[in-house]
Amino acid sequence: MNLTIASLKQAYQSGETTPQQLIHSLLEQAATLDSVWIHLLSAAEIQPYIDALADKPMADHPLWGVPFAIKDNIDLAGIPTTAGCLEFTYVPLKSAYVVEQLIAAGAIPLGKTNLDQFATGLVGTRSPFGATPNAFNPKYISGGSSSGSAVATAKGVVSFALGTDTAGSGRVPACFNNLVGLKATKGLLSTSGVVPACRSLDCVSVFALTAVDAKSVFAVAAEFDKLDCYSRQNPQSNIGQVAIPNSFTFAVPQPEQLAFFGDTYYQKAFTQSVELLEQMGGTKVELDFAPLLDAAKLLYEGPWVAERYVATKDIVDNNPAAMLDVIYQIISAGAELSAADTFSALYKLQAMKQITDELVAGVDVLVTPTAGTHYTIAEIMEQPIARNSNLGYYTNFMNLLDLAAVAVPTQFTDNNMPFGITIFSSAFSDQKLLTLAERIQQQAALPLGATEYQYQDEDNALANSAGNIDVLVCGAHLSGMVLNWQLTERGAWLTQTTTSAAKYRMYAVPGVVERPAMIRHDANGVAFEVQVWTMPVSEFGSFVEGIAQPLGIGKVELADGTWVTGFIAEGYAASIGKDISEFGSWRKYKAS
Incomplete structure (x- = not known):
């Protein structure tokens, strides 16, 4: 075995x-x-x-x-x-x-x-x-x-x-x-x-x-x-x-x-x-x-x-x-x-x-x-x-x-x-x-x-059971992006680069730092580039504390059907943001 x-x-x-x-x-x-x-x-x-x-x-x-x-x-x-x-x-x-x-x-x-x-x-x-x-x-x-x-x-x-x-x-x-x-x-x-x-x-x-x-x-x-x-x-x-x-x-x-x-x-x-x-x-x-x-x-x-x-x-x-x-x-x-x-x-x-x-x-x-x-x-x-x-x-x-x-x-x-x-x-x-x-x-x-x-x-899985938590990110926290430091300074490390299930829409929400709002749409959703980072549980609270509306933390479905704790957004984000789903990636949207 x-x-x-x-x-x-x-x-x-x-x-x-x-x-x-x-x-x-x-x-x-x-x-x-x-x-x-x-x-x-x-x-x-x-x-x-x-x-x-x-x-x-x-x-x-x-x-x-x-x-x-x-x-x-x-x-x-x-x-x-x-x-x-x-x-x-x-x-x-x-x-x-x-x-x-x-x-x-x-x-x-x-x-x-x-x-x-x-x-x-x-x-x-x-x-x-x-x-x-x-x-x-x-x-x-x-x-x-x-x-x-x-x-x-x-x-x-x-x-x-x-x-x-x-x-x-x-x-x-x-x-x-x-x-x-x-x-x-x-x-x-x-x-x-x-x-x-x-x-x-x-x-x-x-x-x-x-x-x-x-x-x-x-x-x-x-x-x-x-x-x-x-x-x-x-x-x-x-x-x-x-x-x-x-x-x-x-x-x-x-x-x-x-x-x-x-x-x-x-x-x-x-x-x-x-x-x-x-x-x-x-x-x-x-x-x-x-x-x-x-x-x-x-x-x-x-x-x-x-x-x-x-x-x-x-x-x-x-x-x-x-x-x-x-x-x-x-x-x-x-x-x-x-x-x-x-x-x-x-x-x-x-x-x-x-x-x-x-x-x-x-x-x-x-x-x-x-x-x-x-x-x-x-x-x-x-x-x-x-x-x-x-x-x-x-x-x-x-x-x-x-x-x-x-x-x-x-x-x-x-x-x-x-x-x-x-x-x-x-x-x-x-x-x-x-x-x-x-x-x-x-x-x-x-x-x-x-x-x-x-x-x-x-x-x-063993590391997670020992006091760490997986966090899915899809935008400014991706490796090489403007807020990635908020992960690395907390001792987080990259576990997986993959895509979400093809069941989401993404909206660019304005602010001091433009952020992506990912909202589930089973009928006409698409897949997005995502990363899973693992961080000590002791650092998770301070990380979540810094998340501003309309973003929040919930469960996101990956392409393989598994669910991971990660960034989601309230529904009203669609009315204040720009639909950028066609890019399939926050990184590609920012590059455009």
């Missing part, structure tokens, strides 16, 4: 299924997936989480009955954590802080997922538990290190999954499996109970079928953890919906800085993705990404490899045979780095960050391909280090420079494989990025992961 959070909530409320029935079915499906799970919970292990829902009213628990997966370097109480290495295995007494938040909100863990050993890799093949195949074509890599979490989500056996992202592990697998991948601002999702890779850079990431679902998970998970010395408070400006203008600027690398490693499919897909952003109202700006790309090299060519050594020192020094050869080769090099190397790199990084902050401040978002190419498993086996390094070209700099990022699918390539871009900006811009990712998904209208379900705007 469709496991988006809104769809699942509707299925529970209607009685179509129950958590008990759903989880039983999902466990059967999950067991058929190849090299996705390191520990799939048994029915007995999962039953306490289902039973606990009886004391958690659905209305008060935003993730009630929602199944999720956990990368196996993140603790789940009573279940072994391996980090992809059997000799490292331990059984935690308590869950990671972020897992505790999700379970408290009603989410149900389904199992622990496969990963590149010690979260070192972007390929999904560096595991003694087997290479995790891509959700669309098993010849291709799934991406790593959060391979199992991505494929479990794409295959529709969980609604979302937790990964980690130090160098791109929450974004590259999202790209390769047609998912949204949220790499939140460092510290907003606690790493208590997470096996460290680079402790100062590590982030818990979220894989989801939609940006709306990623928002819902983020809202629950982004809680300050006083026991995590890297935890950060989420500012009020990054809580709840954040508007992004309909006309926005986005920066891309200069042409000579784009790298596709000979992959013409991905090169073409990125060009088309840029065009999609321009169709949405974006203005492309080409900027010099040199400081970002130079910073990326520091992650594996600089002293941050020493952090990986610190995290695994006992095994590296005392039991190196427990590690995969490629992992040992990478991490053991960290033992040779000096304090002088570290400070030298920190100075270089600070200079790069200062330049980067200026670049980021000059545009609404920055955009790159999430990855420059998509390798087969055989190609990775031929050159495991060099080709893995290629996959980090657009990702390795992100945490070093303290940026927030969202990977979002935009299309399928000419060889029928997923492609996506990463949109990113400064720390604490997570909600802004998720809002834009939501709009990109609406525009692209791709399937959900590797499932049979199509993306639908109904995914916004």
